[in-house]
Amino acid sequence: MNMVLIGSGNVAHHLGVGWQAGGHRIVQVYSRNADHAKRLADVLHCDATDSLAAISPNADLYLLAITDQTLPELVQQLPISWKGIVVHCSGATTLGILDRWKNYGVIYPPQSLSKDVPTDLSCIPFAIEGNTQAVTDYLIQQMSAIAPLSFEANTTQRLALHLGAVFANNFSNAMYQIAFDILAAQQLSPDLIRPIILETARKVQQHIPADVQTGPARRNDVLTMKKHLDYLKQEPDWQTIYQIISQFIKKSEI
Known part of the structure; x- marks a missing residue:
């Protein structure tokens, strides 16, 4: 998949590195802080931007790896024309917050992640939810390559x-x-x-x-x-x- 990381924090870092090692392509990192975006983009050898308007419209997956507090506001600022799957990684935010898009889901790790601490994603269970069973199955399939403990879980779970x-x-x-x-x-x-x-x-x-x-x-x-x-x-x-x-x-x- 071609992926865009929206956010440059701990979760974006580890998933970006993991996905790239699993054969996926990170095409871009967005962050409101240009230096933070560039720092992670340099690690992943991809483009960086601090402009929402400059986010690539052609990715297969968009990961919204930002804080719960800023997620609702950012969602409303993003284009609804994206054809790729849009996912967030919050444990406490509902799936429905992403219903502006056709295909959307959640990839949530119940794990405290730090950029500077090496993390084996294969040891972390990721809770996966999609707006359709097809999206859920697809996300689990893609995640299982780097995190085999990934499993389906609804919003309440x-x-x-x-x-x-x-x-x-x-x-x-x-x-x-x-x-x-x-x-x-x-x-x-x-x-x-x-x-x-x-x-x-x-x-x-x-x-x-x-x-x-x-x-x-x-x-x-x-x-x-x-x-x-x-x-x-x-x-x-x-x-x-x-x-x-x-x-x-x-x-x-x-």
Whole structure:
């Protein structure tokens, strides 16, 4: 396929590199920031533009790899005359936002991607949805060459997948930062809890999280929890988080 990447961020970078390695041709990269567009275009050896009017009208696929917040506005600015498939890669945005075009879909990876971190797309499940079954099947076929774990998922399933990823990744990462800050206040290195972070991640690869839950809330160790809450008095937000999560763990054991 001949492809145009609209956006020059992490997802555009990894999919562009992956598609190109899989034999597809990236013909152009668009970004509002000309330098960003050129930077990715140089990697992919293709044209770059910061003008919507200059986007190639003859691509087989247009990937809208931009933020959820800017997607609705940009969609309304793009020509409806495109014959190729138009796809976005948002987990929380509906498929129907692209209904200005005849063929459209979604390619969503529940994965945190960074340009500077090598990523094996073959290990990432991509949720695929098309406006027709033919488009869905075609997108899965094309994606499977570089990401064999790609699968069909409707808009509601994709939203659930996105929400699950937020809990598993974004929220847990915020908890790691709180833990690091608690240690830093006592001049303790974050390296001291990196092993338990890895161990927890390892366990959930083979077990249901509830089956391997540990800690004072799991044991209903009221005395220890009170000491923790007293320690957190100077950080009311952390204290509230501690209380809510501990209560959830206790209720889950009933």
